[in-house]
Structure formats: structure tokens, C-alpha cells
Amino acid sequence: MPQRYRNLCQHLAIARDRGYSLLLVERLHNLVQSGHDILYRTNSGISGRMLNYIAGGFAADLRANLRWVLLSTLLIIGPWIIMMVVIRLWPDFIYVVIAPDDIHQMDDMYNGDDAFDYGASILRDSGSNWKMFGFYIYNNISIAFRAFAGGLLAGLGTVYTLVFNGIHMGAIEARLVNIGAGRNFYSFVLGHTAFEIGGIIISGATGLKLGWSLIMPGRLSRPDSLKTTARSVLGLICGSGIMLLIAAMIEAFWSPHNFPLPIKIAGGVFTLLLLLGYFIFTGRRHAA
């Protein structure tokens, strides 16, 4: 094939040079074009590359972009902590941040039963678990992808997503602790927190990096700088998507169960350690 393609190119060059008939030149041109398409199709080995990436490339990538990850963490944790403190001190401040209807719905969800009653607090039947699984995937992963795309708006879209989610989560957490539903709340969220917040932080980091490469392209032209950056963070985005997928699984099928609180806490700590261990120890050889 390459041999014949080269031949074809030569024919086209000669035909053009000698001014042969248009019909011929056009036909050769089309042949060359389709040959070019076949020859230069970016080839895959895609499953192998993906495995390699999961086996450590992701962690190495993350460490290489550590400062963006830290900045992203700051942008989500900062508002979170501020909200926690503010709403613990002035409980009514919640009504400034979240619509009253949503608050009542939240209250009902976590406070339907006595906080110490393991019998029947927030257990759902299994069909309902699937429904929530779908919802978490649709909602959370879309947020993550949008956080990346928001980077193209000079990073503002990303910053908004991060800060908004930080405020929202901090406010809800504080509110539920205020009304005494803390136990139910933590029992529900601890299991998937590490993967979910981790995923959002990482996708936020990609958006921030993209935004920064638009603002400060350095020695490249802006389109080139954006191009390089987008390529470099693509793995992180897909990785964060996968993390959120795992988070959705945990959230749908593990979090609603009524195991005793210590077990739920242990589960949360376990996933956190798993994740940290992965990011710290794997992919040392990938780093370059």
C-alpha cells in the first residue's frame, strides 16, 4: 500500500507539472486524498494505552500537574470550610445560600427517622439504587466535563463550578449537623466522598490549567498553547470521569446501606487511603 501510494503521489506530481488534462489531475488528487486518509489514520492500540494509563500514567500525570490540583482543591475546600463555620455560627445564613424548598427536602431526606435508629433511615430498594446510579453518573460526570470546558472561558467557568460546589456542600453539611442529622449524613456520604470530591478536584484542575494557558500562553501562540495544554490534560479528564463513575457506584450501592457507623467510617477511610496510595505510589516509572 505505501509503495503504491507513493507511486500515485508521483503520478499526481508529474501530471500537475506537465499540465495534463484536468480530468486526470482531479482523479489522481482524489485518489491521493483517500490514500492519505487511510495511510495516516491515527492508529490505536487504544486498549493497551488505556491499561497502561490506568496502571500508573494517571497518577504520574496527576503529580506532574500537582499545583493545579492543589489550586483546585483550595478553590473547593476554601468556600466549603467558610460555609461550615458561618452556618454553624449563624444557622439562618443557610437561607441565603440555598432555596428554602431544597432545604426542607434535604431535611426530610436525612431526618426522616431518629438519627440513632439504624432500622430504617435511608435505606432504599434496589431499583431505586439503579435510578440514583444513573442520576449520579449523568449529573456528576457532566459537572466534571463542564468544569473542564469552563476553562476555555478564561478559567472562569471552572472557578465558578468549584466555588459553587464548595459553597453548596459546605452549607448542606453544616445544616444537617445543625439539625442533628449529622450521623445519617456522614453515614451516607463518607463512602464516596474521596472519589467524588477527588474527581471534581481533578477535572477542576484541568479546567484551571486550560484557562491559564489561554491567559498566559508563554512563548506559544494562544491556539497552540491551548492545543498543547488540552492534549496534556486529556488523560486527567478521562481519569476524573472514571473516578466519578466509581463514586457513583459506591454512592448508589454502598452508601444507602444501614451498616453501623464505624463500618461506614472505615469504608470511607479505606477508599481515601486507596486513592491516596494510588496517587502517591503508582506510576513512578511513568513519570518523565
Next chain:
Amino acid sequence: MMLDTVRDITTPELIEIRLHPAGFLPRGFAFFIDTILRWLLMLLIAIPSMFIGDLGIGLFLISIFLIEWFYPVFFEVVFKGKTPGKRLVGLKVLNDNGTPISLSASIIRNFLRFADFFPLFYLFGLISMLTNKEFRRLGDIVAGTIVVYTEPAARRFSIPEAMPVPPDFPLSRDTQKTIVSFAERSVGLTKPRQEAGTLRGITSGGMGSL
């Protein structure tokens, strides 16, 4: 000739390939078709999943997620840059060096659709297309992709029968091309325009400046 939006790409074999970037309207039209197809697809999944309760809702939400984010990626990568809408309109996506679109480029350009949509109804994307001479939206610029017309298969010329009259001066290739394409169109033109065209084609062809 210079008025055309044409992008010449030199392949590693030092042969030039000519691409014709597609503008806002055909692309918008292709996107419209794709949107309708996506909705039909969702409807198709929604109807059976309504009958299996909460599990169905869950599956439906997952498929909405997949369709929303991965429908274009899937078609662009598997079907050589053509989503069904683009195929109908006659467009395809390529990397901007003329090679078939890669998975990563496709993911980037489609994930960034959200930024093109901002603030409403693809306003940023539209501005970007109108200010860019290759009609690229923001996602295209970042992903390094370009949407072009698919080349129609080489067709035989259908020139009206006439006595060949060899010109008494050599015609350049561009001139030849102009004359041939004029001859092809001439059937559909009015009489006065045919004559005017004939005159202009020959005379300025002689100057070699068409």
C-alpha cells in the same frame, strides 16, 4: 481563485491536498440533524425503560449521559469524521493537518462544546467561526480539527458538444479549469451571460490573470 476558502495541505510525500472548510450554515444544519437524531434515540430508549420502573429510569439517565457526551465522539472516530448529520450534509471532520480525526482530538472538540454554547445558543462558537478564516469553533481551535466538505467522487465532465477550436496561445492550468467549469455550467445559463462569459474567459485567459 483566491476568494475561495481553501486550505492546502502538504503531505509528507510533498503532494498538496486541497481541503474546503465548511462554513457556519452547513455545519449548523448538520448539527440540527444530529440533534434530532439524538432526541429520537433518547425517545427510543425512554419508551421501553418506562416500563421497568426505577431501574429503567437509571438506565435511561445513563444512556442520556452517554448520548449527550459521546454520540459525536463515537461517530467521528468510527465513521471517519462523519456523524450522521455531517454525512447527510456532506461534511467531515479532520485533524488540521488533513489526517483522519484522532480519538483524543474528537474528545477534546466535543467536550469543549459547552464553552462554544456559552452564554447561550452557541454564541461564542458562532463568533469564533465568523472571525476564523477556516470557520473553526473554539473546540476546533483547541482540538486542532477542521470541518471540511467531503470531496465528491471525480465525475466525468459533461461539456456541450462543439467543434474544438485550438487557441493560438497556451492556456494556463487555472484558465483551463475556469473554461471547463464554465462550459459545464453554460447549459444552465441565459444566452447573454453565456456570451459574456465566453468573451471574458478567452480574453482575460490570454492575459493569464484569471
